[in-house]
Amino acid sequence: xxxxxxxxxxxxxxxxxxxxxxxxxxxxxxxxxxxxxxxxxxxxxxxxxxxxxxxxxxxxxxxxxxxxxxxxxxxxxxxxxxxxxxxxxxxxxxxxxxxxxxxxxxxxxxxxxx
Amino acid sequence: xxxxxxxxxxxxxxxxxxxxxxxxxxxxxxxxxxxxxxxxxxxxxxxxxxxxxxxxxxxxxxxxxxxxxxxxxxxxxxxxxxxxxxxxxxxxxxxxxxxxxxxxxxxxxxxxxxx
Numbered sequence: 001x002x003x004x005x006x007x008x009x010x011x012x013x014x015x016x017x018x019x020x021x022x023x024x025x026x027x028x029x030x031x032x033x034x035x036x037x038x039x040x041x042x043x044x045x046x047x048x049x050x051x052x053x054x055x056x057x058x059x060x061x062x063x064x065x066x067x068x069x070x071x072x073x074x075x076x077x078x079x080x081x082x083x084x085x086x087x088x089x090x091x092x093x094x095x096x097x098x099x100x101x102x103x104x105x106x107x108x109x110x111x112x113x114x
Numbered sequence: 115x116x117x118x119x120x121x122x123x124x125x126x127x128x129x130x131x132x133x134x135x136x137x138x139x140x141x142x143x144x145x146x147x148x149x150x151x152x153x154x155x156x157x158x159x160x161x162x163x164x165x166x167x168x169x170x171x172x173x174x175x176x177x178x179x180x181x182x183x184x185x186x187x188x189x190x191x192x193x194x195x196x197x198x199x200x201x202x203x204x205x206x207x208x209x210x211x212x213x214x215x216x217x218x219x220x221x222x223x224x225x226x227x228x229x
Contacts, residue, residue, distance in 0.1 A: 004157075031215065042120075042203050042219030043158065056216050090157050094215060103148070103217060105157035 004093050004106035012112045021076040021109045025093030032074040035090040086113045118206050120220025133191040135223045137204035144206040149189045152201045194227045
């Protein structure tokens with residue numbers, strides 16, 4: 001049973017560029033959330049996708065957008081990259097309405113903006 | 115009101131000792147409180163979680179104690195081992211059992227277990 005997978009593992013971009021990160025949820029999960037984790041900090045919620053729609057959003061600008069596909073996989077897009085966008089981007093999946101509520105994280109994508 | 119405050123920021127414990135990490139929250143609407151363990155360069159791994167209608171939950175060497183009236187919860191790691199050395203995050207969520215699930219994390223505790 002594969003867990004949450006993310007690609008790529010590492011990425012280096014230049015200020016002003018755009019980036020797309022990808023996530024495949026754990027088998028059987030239908031809800032995907034994205035988090036940003038700056039060095040030495042706890043993860044910060046970006047948004048959550050369910051049934052191909054954004055269901056919840058954190059305090060992030062519109063430069064951050066996402067998409068969920070019919071197979072429940074998801075993409076995170078960040079436009080006009082800033083130096084401050086350098087972070088570990090984490091994807092988490094869960095089964096909506098599941099009795100236990102567990103949310104499982106992938107290994108993350110380390111984004112460096114220069 | 116959406117914050118979760120975690121302490122201490124760092125903790126050093128001898129092998130075999132008890133590690134205790136504390137968290138406090140304000141929003142009484144939170145209905146799910148998980149703890150995550152994170153090793154350098156890895157994603158957070160779910161350790162144990164509790165609902166507010168339970169005062170204690172134990173899984174192996176890990177125990178969550180929950181005090182609803184004080185709005186505090188803590189993680190106890192019994193018989194701490196060097197392999198437990200990692201960063202630990204508490205978190206809280208509203209609506210995890212239906213259409214919610216946004217996790218709000220504490221600031222993290224870096225645990226070092228000395229042999």
